[in-house]
Amino acid sequence: MQNDILSSEFANSPELVEKLYQYGIAKTYREGDHILNENASIRSIPIIMKGMIKVIRTDEAGREILLYYIKAGESCIMSFLGGMHNEKSIVKAEVEEDTEILFLPVDKASLLITQYPEWLDYIFKLYHKRFEELLDIINAIAFKKVDERLLDLLNKKSELTHSSIIVITHEQLANELGTVRVVVSRLLKQLEESGKLKLSRNKIALL
Numbered sequence: 393m394q395n396d397i398l399s400s401e402f403a404n405s406p407e408l409v410e411k412l413y414q415y416g417i418a419k420t421y422r423e424g425d426h427i428l429n430e431n432a433s434i435r436s437i438p439i440i441m442k443g444m445i446k447v448i449r450t451d452e453a454g455r456e457i458l459l460y461y462i463k464a465g466e467s468c469i470m471s472f473l474g475g476m477h478n479e480k481s482i483v484k485a486e487v488e489e490d491t492e493i494l495f496l497p498v499d500k501a502s503l504l505i506t507q508y509p510e511w512l513d514y515i516f517k518l519y520h521k522r523f524e525e526l527l528d529i530i531n532a533i534a535f536k537k538v539d540e541r542l543l544d545l546l547n548k549k550s551e552l553t554h555s556s557i558i559v560i561t562h563e564q565l566a567n568e569l570g571t572v573r574v575v576v577s578r579l580l581k582q583l584e585e586s587g588k589l590k591l592s593r594n595k596i597a598l599l
Contacts, residue, residue: 397441397465398494405510412439412504416494421487428468428485434475436495439467443491444552446568447483457570458545459483460525461552469518476502489553533570539579541569543588546598556598 398409416439421427427438430450438445440462447459447468462468462485470483475498504511532541545568549558566576580596583589590597 398439401465401514402510405508408504408508408510411500411508412494412496415500415504416496418492418494421491421493423487423489425487426484427487427493428471428481428483430481430484432481434471434479434481434498436497437467437472437475437501438462438485439494439496440464441492441494444488445485445491445493446488447485448568449483455570456567457529458568459529460522461488461548463552467514467518469515469522472501472515472518538569538571538575539582542576542579543583545569546589546596550598558596558598559594560596561594 398412399406402408402412417436418441421443427445428434442464444464445462445468447462447470448456449459450456468485471481471485473479474481505515532544536544542565545565546558549560550556562576562580563573565580566573569576580589580591584591587599589599
């Protein structure tokens with residue numbers, strides 16, 4: 393599974409890249425697979441080598457909301473922090489598209505912090521990025537209407553997949569927005585009537 397993604401991320405530290413591959417365990421997942429569930433023990437840190445996963449939070453009533461996506465070359469900072477402090481996961485991670493992941497044991501991730509400044513810098517950069525994304529989620533929930541959030545989510549998915557055609561169900565969109573399917577279906581129809589998108593079975597084309 394080894395490719396150039398880590399060599400690009402840590403271009404100035406080939407020794408670190410070698411250690412990541414030495415300590416890491418490579419696994420492949422299909423779209424829809426779960427790699428982490430809420431309340432699960434965190435024994436390793438996922439580094440996405442190819443593909444993409446989404447991180448979701450679920451409330452007591454079972455309603456979900458999308459927190460952020462993790463792309464190739466990135467990791468899950470919540471897994472890292474939880475693993476470092478021997479805490480249970482407070483989120484779940486689901487594969488958005490077929491994905492290859494390098495799992496780095498928590499103890500090795502901690503060890504690398506003491507040995508490679510580049511690894512610590514990588515962790516801090518991820519923390520900063522996720523913090524900003526979570527602030528965006530809070531702002532969207534507090535100040536934006538659901539139709540604005542829906543269109544923002546569709547544009548985000550289009551940007552991540554490099555395609556104007558998004559394959560997804562209304563139920564999936566509702567889950568990611570933390571709302572119900574009937575609301576999403578109504579808003580999508582309104583967006584279609586306003587010329588912003590075109591609907592077909594399990595597909596949305598942004599115009």
